[in-house]
Amino acid sequence: MIIRFERLEVISKKEFEMIDITPKVDEFVARSGVREGMVTITTAHTTSSLLVTEGVECLERDVPAHLERLAPKMPPQGTYGWYHNRYLDFDGRLGFNAGDHLKSILGGIQCFFPIDNGKVERGTRQCIYFVEYDGPLARTVMIQVIGQ
Amino acid sequence: MRGGIDFHVHPLLVREMIIRHPELEQACRETYHCGNAFQPLETMFLEMDSVGIDRAVLLPIDASSTRGATIYTNEQIVELCRMSDRFIGFASVDPRQPSAPDQLTRAIIELGLRGLKLDPGIQEFDADDRRLYPVYERAAQLEIPILFHAGMSWAPGSRLQRGHPLRFESVAADFPQLRIVLAHLCWPWVTDGVALALKYPNVYLDTSALYFDNPADFLRYAMTQQVPLTVFERSLRHQIVFGSNNPRIEIKCMARAVRSLGFSDGCLELIFRVNAETLLGRAG
Numbered sequence: 001m002i003i004r005f006e007r008l009e010v011i012s013k014k015e016f017e018m019i020d021i022t023p024k025v026d027e028f029v030a031r032s033g034v035r036e037g038m039v040t041i042t043t044a045h046t047t048s049s050l051l052v053t054e055g056v057e058c059l060e061r062d063v064p065a066h067l068e069r070l071a072p073k074m075p076p077q078g079t080y081g082w083y084h085n086r087y088l089d090f091d092g093r094l095g096f097n098a099g100d101h102l103k104s105i106l107g108g109i110q111c112f113f114p115i116d117n118g119k120v121e122r123g124t125r126q127c128i129y130f131v132e133y134d135g136p137l138a139r140t141v142m143i144q145v146i147g148q
Numbered sequence: 149m150r151g152g153i154d155f156h157v158h159p160l161l162v163r164e165m166i167i168r169h170p171e172l173e174q175a176c177r178e179t180y181h182c183g184n185a186f187q188p189l190e191t192m193f194l195e196m197d198s199v200g201i202d203r204a205v206l207l208p209i210d211a212s213s214t215r216g217a218t219i220y221t222n223e224q225i226v227e228l229c230r231m232s233d234r235f236i237g238f239a240s241v242d243p244r245q246p247s248a249p250d251q252l253t254r255a256i257i258e259l260g261l262r263g264l265k266l267d268p269g270i271q272e273f274d275a276d277d278r279r280l281y282p283v284y285e286r287a288a289q290l291e292i293p294i295l296f297h298a299g300m301s302w303a304p305g306s307r308l309q310r311g312h313p314l315r316f317e318s319v320a321a322d323f324p325q326l327r328i329v330l331a332h333l334c335w336p337w338v339t340d341g342v343a344l345a346l347k348y349p350n351v352y353l354d355t356s357a358l359y360f361d362n363p364a365d366f367l368r369y370a371m372t373q374q375v376p377l378t379v380f381e382r383s384l385r386h387q388i389v390f391g392s393n394n395p396r397i398e399i400k401c402m403a404r405a406v407r408s409l410g411f412s413d414g415c416l417e418l419i420f421r422v423n424a425e426t427l428l429g430r431a432g
Contacts, residue, residue: 013194015400074364085361092181092302093396096362136194138163138187 004032004145007044012135016064019130020055021141022122025113028143029120037147039120040112044140047100047133049107055127064103064131071102100133107131115147152201153236153424154399156295156331156356156391159206159220163188165228172220179217179270180209181304184395189231192399196234199403200420203234204394205428207265207295210240214272215305222255236428238263238295241283243273249286256290262428267297268315269306276318284319288326293352293427298330299337300359302396313341320348327427331391333357338374345387346379352427353384354391355406355419363397363405371409381415389427390420 006028010019021041029039043050053059075081082098111128114121122128130141159165160176163186176182196204206228208220218240220228225237239255241248243266255261264287268275275296287294299311309315313334320328329352334341336359345351358366371377380388392402407416 011188011190015198074362081361085365087302087360091183093184094358094360094362096358096401136191136198138185138191 001148002032002034002037002145004028004034006143008141008143010130010139010141012130012132012137012139014132015135016068017132017135018051018060018063019132020127021130022055022128025128025143026120029115029145030118032145032147034115034145034147035118037115037145038112039115039143039145040110041128042110042142042144043104043130044142046104046109047097048109048139049104049129049131049133050109050111050141051107051129051131052111052122052126053129054125060129063107063129064133067103067106067133068099070106071099073097073099075099097134103133115145150200150202152199152203152390152403152420153428154196154201154204154392154394154403155329155389155424155427156354157204157206157394157399158182158209158396159204159225159228159235161186161395162192162228164231165220165224168227169224172224175217175219179211179215179303180219181302182395193232193234195398195400199400201390201399201403203236204399205236205238205263205295205391205424207238208240209265209267209270210242211267211270212242213244215270219270222251222259222261225261226259237261238265240265243271243280243283249282252283252286253290256292263293263295265295267301267303267306268310269297269301270303272306272310274310275315280319281322284323284326288323291325293327293329295329295331295354297332298341299332299334299357313337313344316351317344317348320344320351324348324350326350327352329354329389329427331356332393333370335359335370338370342375342379342384345384349387352387352389352423354389356391356393356397356402358393358397358402363401364408367405367409377410381411385415385418386423386426388419389423
C-alpha cells in the first residue's frame with residue numbers, strides 16, 4: 001500500500017475564479033508511483049470549492065455566476081439577510097461572507113478519481129477545478145493518493 | 149477610478165514579514181486579535197488593484213508598556229515599505245515613555261516614516277491627557293498627521309470610553325496646526341465625530357467602520373442615517389479619507405461600500421485620493 005499526500009498552493013487572482021488544477025493532479029499521481037488506486041482532492045477552505053466540469057472558458061464564467069445567484073454575497077435589498085453577519089470573536093472580525101460559505105457547500109469541497117495503470121481515469125471532458133468565491137487569496141488544496 | 153489610497157491598513161497578515169519575524173504571529177493573534185490566514189503580498193496587491201487602490205498607509209502600534217508587545221516596530225514598517233513603493237509607512241511610539249517625542253523625530257527624520265498612529269484603547273491613554281502633549285507638539289513641529297483609533301475597539305482589554313471623540317477635542321483645539329484623523333467614523337459616536345470635524349478643520353474622519361451587518365449596509369446606516377450623506381458630501385468633503393481597517397475588513401469590500409453610498413464622483417475623488425495626499429503632503 002502506498003499513501004502520498006501533498007499540499008498545493010493555488011493563488012486566485014480574482015474574486016470569482018475557476019482554476020484548472022488537472023495537470024497538477026496528474027503530475028502528482030504520476031510522481032506517487034501508484035499504479036492502481038484512488039486520488040482525492042480537497043480544498044482546505046470554506047469559501048471555495050473543488051468541482052469537476054468541462055474545461056471551457058464559458059463554463060468558467062457560468063458556474064460561479066450561477067452559484068452567486070443561488071447564494072449571493074449581498075441578498076437583494078429588503079429580502080433576507082445572513083445570520084453570519086456578526087462579530088466572530090475567534091477571528092477578531094465580522095463574518096459577512098455567508099454567501100461564499102454557502103457557495104462552497106453547494107459546490108462541494110472535494111472530488112476523487114480512480115487511478116488505473118498509473119493514470120487518473122477521467123472522462124474526456126472532465127477537468128478538476130479549484131473554485132474561488134472570495135479572492136484574491138493564496139489557497140491550499142490537499143491531494144492524497146492511496147493505492148499500490 | 150485609480151490612484152486611490154487606503155489610509156488605514158494593519159499589515160498583520162503579510163506572510164513575507166511573518167517568515168522574517170515569527171514574533172509578529174503572536175502580535176497578530178494575541179495582541180491585535182486577528183485569526184485570518186497569512187497571505188503573500190501578491191494577493192494584497194491583486195485585491196488593491198481590483199478596486200483601484202494604488203497605495204496603502206501601514207500602521208504599527210507600539211504597546212510596549214501596556215501589552216509588552218509591538219504590533220510591528222517602526223523598523224519593521226520601514227522594512228515592509230522597502231518591499232514595495234505602494235506602501236506609505238506610519239510610525240508608532242509608546243506615549244507612556246518620556247522619550248516618545250524623540251523616538252517620533254527619529255522615526256520621521258531618520259526612518260522616513262510619514263505620520264503617527266496612536267491607539268488610546270490598546271496603548272491605554274486618554275487623548276486629552278496633558279502628558280501626551282509633548283508628542284502632539286512634536287508631531288505638529290514635524291508637520292505629520294496623527295491617526296488615532298477612535299470609537300469602539302474590538303481589541304481585548306481596551307476600554308470604549310477612551311475612543312469617545314470628545315476625548316480628542318482638546319487636542320484639536322490646542323494644536324490647530326496638527327492634522328488629526330479619527331478612525332472608524334468614531335462609531336458609535338458618529339454624530340460627535342462629525343461635530344468635531346465640522347468645528348475643527350484640522351480633524352479628519354476615516355471610513356474604516358464596520359461593527360455589524362456588512363460594509364455596505366453598515367456604512368449606509370452610519371453615513372446616511374446616523375448622519376445624512378449630504379453632511380459628508382457638502383460640509384466634510386475635504387475631511388474624509390478612505391480607510392479599510394484591513395485585515396479586519398477586506399480592502400475590496402470597504403472600497404465598494406464607500407462607492408455604493410451615492411457620493412458624487414468629485415467627492416469620491418477627494419475621499420479616495422486627494423484628501424489623503426493633502427494629509428501626507430504636509431509630511432514632505
